[in-house]
Amino acid sequence: xxxxxxxxxxxxxxxxxxxxxxxxxxxxxxxxxxxxxxxxxxxxxxxxxxxxxxxxxxxxxxxxxxxxxxxxxxxxxxxxxxxxxxxxxxxxxxxxxxxxxxxxxxxxxxxxxxxxxxxxxxxxxxxxxxxxxxxxxxxxxxxxxxxxxxxxxxxxx
Amino acid sequence: xxxxxxxxxxxxxxxxxxxxxxxxxxxxxxxxxxxxxxxxxxxxxxxxxxxxxxxxxxxxxxxxxxxxxxxxxxxxxxxxxxxxxxxxxxxxxxxxxxxxxxxxxxxxxxxxxxxxxxxxxxxxxxxxxxxxxxxxxxxxxxxxxxxxxxxxxxxxxxxxxxxxxxxxxxxxxxxxxxxxxxxxxxxxxxxxxxxxx
Numbered sequence: 001x002x003x004x005x006x007x008x009x010x011x012x013x014x015x016x017x018x019x020x021x022x023x024x025x026x027x028x029x030x031x032x033x034x035x036x037x038x039x040x041x042x043x044x045x046x047x048x049x050x051x052x053x054x055x056x057x058x059x060x061x062x063x064x065x066x067x068x069x070x071x072x073x074x075x076x077x078x079x080x081x082x083x084x085x086x087x088x089x090x091x092x093x094x095x096x097x098x099x100x101x102x103x104x105x106x107x108x109x110x111x112x113x114x115x116x117x118x119x120x121x122x123x124x125x126x127x128x129x130x131x132x133x134x135x136x137x138x139x140x141x142x143x144x145x146x147x148x149x150x151x152x153x154x155x156x157x
Numbered sequence: 158x159x160x161x162x163x164x165x166x167x168x169x170x171x172x173x174x175x176x177x178x179x180x181x182x183x184x185x186x187x188x189x190x191x192x193x194x195x196x197x198x199x200x201x202x203x204x205x206x207x208x209x210x211x212x213x214x215x216x217x218x219x220x221x222x223x224x225x226x227x228x229x230x231x232x233x234x235x236x237x238x239x240x241x242x243x244x245x246x247x248x249x250x251x252x253x254x255x256x257x258x259x260x261x262x263x264x265x266x267x268x269x270x271x272x273x274x275x276x277x278x279x280x281x282x283x284x285x286x287x288x289x290x291x292x293x294x295x296x297x298x299x300x301x302x303x304x305x306x307x308x309x310x311x312x313x314x315x316x317x318x319x320x321x322x323x324x325x326x327x328x329x330x331x332x333x334x335x336x337x338x339x340x341x342x343x344x345x346x347x348x349x350x351x352x353x354x
Contacts (some may be wrong), residue, residue: 002158002160002161002165002225002348002351003158003161003176004160004161005160005161005162005163007163007164008162009164010162010163010164010165011164013212020306022263033160034251034252035158035171035251036158036171036232036252037160037232038248039162049199049200051199051218051352052199052200052202052218055216055218055232056202059204059213059214059248059249062248062249063213063245064249065248066244066245066247066248085218095304099182100308107166107352109175127304131307135161145225146224146345146349148346150224150225151224151342151349152342154221154222154224154341154342154345157259
């Protein structure tokens with residue numbers, strides 16, 4: 001079952017993420033799916049390897065999820081890591097995606113938590129609507145047009 | 158579980174390299190990273206112990222080109238091979254689209270290969286996957302070492318259902334890209350098949 005993201009929903013998510021950067025005085029905000037794919041990012045991302053960051057964030061949540069099971073917890077949906085110059089707040093949203101906020105001294109943890117709560121509610125609404133748009137959770141449309149020759153051509157040197 | 162992003166016209170797939178400890182999973186990824194053009198790869202992340210044994214995973218994002226206007230990106234992961242890291246292996250397998258099993262061809266490691274393969278099957282089953290239905294490529298690595306089992310014997314033990322398989326010397330790059338191309342092709346073909354095309 002593939003995960004699908006359409007342009008409309010992506011634009012809506014980008015609006016939420018852009019707003020969160022401003023409202024939380026954050027450096028970077030990203031949305032990552034639980035398999036480590038980056039869905040959206042906003043803020044000071046020019047010199048940031050967001051692909052690697054997404055994979056590591058998902059790994060962290062996955063590791064904490066494994067630990068939670070051992071401790072008979074459902075999940076540890078919230079993580080906060082404090083650094084010297086930067087901090088990161090990671091929130092599991094609706095058990096679907098991960099919302100990560102990187103912030104520095106321009107923001108406080110309390111402010112970030114408050115804004116993350118609102119953003120999480122908005123994201124949940126978007127993902128619920130997306131799930132209804134694809135009732136069976138799968139859309140193979142791009143693959144329907146792909147031929148065997150297309151696939152072979154991709155690997156020709 | 159592929160991620161199709163219509164907004165950015167991207168198809169993202171996950172490939173996991175599996176196998177017993179020290180079989181060459183990380184070496185495969187290191188070779189791919191060194192030999193791939195800068196514009197086609199991201200940074201390689203390795204979460205390893207001080208002795209350079211994989212602790213959690215290696216990660217390498219690759220772009221393989223465009224297909225019908227969609228950029229195809231593959232995320233390659235390796236699992237830690239040592240037996241006691243099973244909890245981590247289960248996590249890395251989540252959302253997998255294709256698997257490469259790297260077998261250590263040395264005679265002394267045949268049993269370890271079989272245990273690792275059994276472990277893979279069990280971990281996949283826990284997540285609702287069946288190995289027979291997943292794009293899967295077998296790699297017989299370390300073909301340059303002395304005291305290795307014949308490929309026919311390894312095939313009979315590890316690949317009785319005749320998935321694509323390749324001989325390799327990952328430390329020299331032999332067979333590495335053939336393996337990668339095979340599994341990537343298999344993933345895309347399976348996605349196409351799943352779409353009913």
